[in-house]
Amino acid sequence: MEPTTLPIEPTQPVQPARHTMTVRTKAALWLMIGPTALLIVTFMLFAMTNWVVSSFAPVSIATTIINILLFIAGSVSMLTWLPGLIVGIVLLATAKK
Secondary structure, three states: OOOOOOOOOOOOOOOOOOOOOHHHHHHHHHHHHOOOOOOHHHHHHHHHHHHHHHHHOOOHHHHHHHHHHHHHHHOOOOHHHHHHHHHHHHHHHOOOO
């Protein structure tokens, strides 16, 4: 009896498994990163705005309004920083695997 040879089929290269982030993980990361990023952006805008205004013109009502809006944005980021960090950590720690 002759040995039978099986045809060798070309194999596909092994693809890495795709791991998509869940909505819960995305929300947790946004809650942790968002307030910090908002605070950094607010500080940068505040510094740039006041530097530009102080070098070219005296303080106007527009500068005052911009400073008030930036103060409100900074306050919101500071008020949401700690709760966002805590809730984000809890969401990441209790994620179903």
